[in-house]
Amino acid sequence: MKYRSTRGGIESVSFKEAVMMGLASDGGLLVPETIPNVQPKLDQWAGLDYPALAAQVMLPFVGDINESVFTELVHRSYQSFDHPQVAPLVPVGDIKVLELFHGPTLAFKDIALQFLGEVFSHILAERNETLNILGATSGDTGSAAIAGVRGKPGIRIFVMFPEGRTSPIQERQMTTVLDDNVFNLSIDGSFDDCQNLLKSVFNDLPFKQELALGAVNSVNWARVLAQVVYYFWTWYQLGQPKRFDVSVPTGNFGNIFAGFVAKRMGLPLNRLVLATNENDILARFFDSGVYQRGAVHFTQSPAMDIQVASNFERYLFYQFSEDAKATAEFMQGFQANAEAKLKNPTGYFDWFVADAVSDDEALGSIADMYQHYQYLSDPHTAVGCFLANKYRDPDVPMVALATAHPAKFESAVEQALPETANTHPILSALTGLPTRKIPMLRDPEAVKGFIRQHCSS
Numbered sequence: 001m002k003y004r005s006t007r008g009g010i011e012s013v014s015f016k017e018a019v020m021m022g023l024a025s026d027g028g029l030l031v032p033e034t035i036p037n038v039q040p041k042l043d044q045w046a047g048l049d050y051p052a053l054a055a056q057v058m059l060p061f062v063g064d065i066n067e068s069v070f071t072e073l074v075h076r077s078y079q080s081f082d083h084p085q086v087a088p089l090v091p092v093g094d095i096k097v098l099e100l101f102h103g104p105t106l107a108f109k110d111i112a113l114q115f116l117g118e119v120f121s122h123i124l125a126e127r128n129e130t131l132n133i134l135g136a137t138s139g140d141t142g143s144a145a146i147a148g149v150r151g152k153p154g155i156r157i158f159v160m161f162p163e164g165r166t167s168p169i170q171e172r173q174m175t176t177v178l179d180d181n182v183f184n185l186s187i188d189g190s191f192d193d194c195q196n197l198l199k200s201v202f203n204d205l206p207f208k209q210e211l212a213l214g215a216v217n218s219v220n221w222a223r224v225l226a227q228v229v230y231y232f233w234t235w236y237q238l239g240q241p242k243r244f245d246v247s248v249p250t251g252n253f254g255n256i257f258a259g260f261v262a263k264r265m266g267l268p269l270n271r272l273v274l275a276t277n278e279n280d281i282l283a284r285f286f287d288s289g290v291y292q293r294g295a296v297h298f299t300q301s302p303a304m305d306i307q308v309a310s311n312f313e314r315y316l317f318y319q320f321s322e323d324a325k326a327t328a329e330f331m332q333g334f335q336a337n338a339e340a341k342l343k344n345p346t347g348y349f350d351w352f353v354a355d356a357v358s359d360d361e362a363l364g365s366i367a368d369m370y371q372h373y374q375y376l377s378d379p380h381t382a383v384g385c386f387l388a389n390k391y392r393d394p395d396v397p398m399v400a401l402a403t404a405h406p407a408k409f410e411s412a413v414e415q416a417l418p419e420t421a422n423t424h425p426i427l428s429a430l431t432g433l434p435t436r437k438i439p440m441l442r443d444p445e446a447v448k449g450f451i452r453q454h455c456s457s
């Protein structure tokens, strides 16, 4: 399989090149030249376990890693999960919940980042190269990125987080990792400061090249690809129904875009329910066809506190019948005017049902599911479950994706259910462990100096 950019400036890059490139160098996103139709293979794949299914679903998109090596990479990616099914499907009242949080950091990002770490280290070993990853986190994604590459030869990771502004659990999940290749930089500033630092370091192109600096953000194609798998998995777990609906708590549009790809591949997925919190830019778009930036709201589901969804451009590319020029024009219009309008909101547009969920509704949903079905969910999952129940068609199975374990978001869960025990042994075990973090001024030169110093050895 070859990849090209949604803006038309890049063509014919291989899978491995696409993974190493991350963001396309013309400012667009990488997409496969074709999306294979796997419908004829669906019966054959029934009964495969999660890693075996994952290898089959992803292989048509690879091409430049041989099948047995790739299969081995995939198996290794899911060995770190603590559930034999990797992603179990659990009935909760009238809906089913697909638990994507059984990885090492208890968040669905592990599904993609454990795999990305394996793919990176395979490519680097083959090329005898090293990669230095720089990231910024408000707390939610840093630990999954770290867990994906800790201890891997040829990779170092530097994660900036705002000192004192992540939750204590989130900080512990990062700073208790003591591997030599992991550097937690606690920045004396806000998350915005961390993101600005990230931009200024990456904008220093000579520095970026000299130090082989890379990112692991959610636009990496390998991350999307790994997420396509569990839509197929869900269908088999449901017993291969004629059709099914899935509700997806959405921030950067990575998770739900993977569902879009699965449907394009021929999976009998019916509706994609796009669930946002009060940051409802995407809900408004799929209501009206108008993509209009708003102010960021801070909610109880912080991993979805996003206004401009980084993977959305991939959907637009297909919506515009794979016309790179139309995609680029829409995005440029949006950048210039903070608003852009879809002229013809039909076709793929109709695959989505979108709505926004308030904090009150999400916390109410946590309380409801617990009181009626003894099921404890995290606030992101609750956003999706709320809409799963709202839009459920009695004749079609409805699945809500669970994106984090509730114990990761104990204060929101406690607001919904004050007296309820909410722990996880992986998190409890972190209390009292030794930690390591490096205090850092919010100064790009200080960050660059630190990176240079720790990359020369």
Ligand SMILES: *Cc1c(COP(=O)(O)O)cnc(C)c1O
Pocket: 107, 108, 109, 140, 218, 249, 250, 251, 252, 253, 254, 255, 256, 303, 304, 380, 381, 403, 404
């Ligand atoms: C990242 C994340 C999301 C949002 O997923 P996107 O792919 O960005 O849409 C939802 N819930 C949790 C817990 C997350 O970490």
